[in-house]
Amino acid sequence: MQIWAGLGNPGPQYMLHRHNVGFMAVDAIAALHDFAPVKKQFGGWTQEGRIGAHRLLLLKPATFMNESGRSIGEALRFYKLGPDALTVFHDELDLLPFRVKVKTGGGTAGHNGLRSTDQHLGPDFRRVRLGIGHPGHKDRVTGHVLGNFAKVEMDDLSDMLGAVAAEARWLADGDDARFMSDVALRMQA
Numbered sequence: 001m002q003i004w005a006g007l008g009n010p011g012p013q014y015m016l017h018r019h020n021v022g023f024m025a026v027d028a029i030a031a032l033h034d035f036a037p038v039k040k041q042f043g044g045w046t047q048e049g050r051i052g053a054h055r056l057l058l059l060k061p062a063t064f065m066n067e068s069g070r071s072i073g074e075a076l077r078f079y080k081l082g083p084d085a086l087t088v089f090h091d092e093l094d095l096l097p098f099r100v101k102v103k104t105g106g107g108t109a110g111h112n113g114l115r116s117t118d119q120h121l122g123p124d125f126r127r128v129r130l131g132i133g134h135p136g137h138k139d140r141v142t143g144h145v146l147g148n149f150a151k152v153e154m155d156d157l158s159d160m161l162g163a164v165a166a167e168a169r170w171l172a173d174g175d176d177a178r179f180m181s182d183v184a185l186r187m188q189a
Contacts, residue, residue: 001079002172004029005059005072007090007113016148018132019065022089022113024157025130025164026058032165042078043071054172068113069120076121086125087171088117089164093141095131097153098160100183102128102176128171130160163187 008014008023026047029035035049035058044061057079061071076086090113095101104126108114117125135144149157163186170179 001055001057001081002085002087003057003059003072003075003079003081004087004089004171005061005068005075005117007065007068007088007111008060009064010060010062017146018149019091019145021091021130021132021157023060024161025089025128026060028161028165029168030058032162033168042074043067044075046075051172052169056172065113065116067116069116069118072117073120083121083125086121087128088114088125089128089130090114091132091145092129093132093134093145095129095133097131097133098156098187099131100128100160100164100180100187101131102126102171102180104176126176128164130164159187 004026006022006026008020009017014020030047030049033049033051035047038045038047042059043063044059047058049056057075059072059075061068063071072086076082090111094109105124106127108118114127132145135141163183166186167179167182170182
């Protein structure tokens with residue numbers, strides 16, 4: 001069992017925020033791979049399914065970003081899993097918009113959802129970093145992160161989410177390099 005958690009804030013008013021791209025990614029994966037219907041558990045929404053031979057639980061914490069780690073920690077403890085079974089999908093200011101990078105461990109770069117997860121589990125979990133770009137000045141970061149994707153970005157957003165979902169099998173297999181490469185190739189097409 002692997003747990004893939006998308007970070008975001010619950011509620012329709014946050015649905016298209018850049019900060020919610022983690023929620024969007026797990027929704028795209030669930031849709032493409034025919035995951036089971038949504039259930040409420042672990043202080044969030046879950047969907048179970050398979051990608052290849054791998055059993056997965058997709059989790060969207062309903063705890064708001066700052067408490068994401070509480071929900072994620074509950075799910076890991078329930079399944080008796082360690083941080084090595086966890087993949088977190090999140091927005092990344094330090095990546096160009098719609099770029100996708102994967103890494104295991106590291107700091108939180110001021111991301112409250114990562115900070116909360118780190119506090120509950122330690123830093124040694126895999127992260128799928130979904131680029132939202134930096135607005136250019138630190139005074140504009142909050143408005144950028146908590147703002148909706150612009151209409152002109154919707155095609156690129158859709159392409160990125162589709163690529164992440166289509167290539168998710170490589171993540172499930174633990175082949176992060178192949179996942180990043182194939183997502184990038186799909187984005188160029």
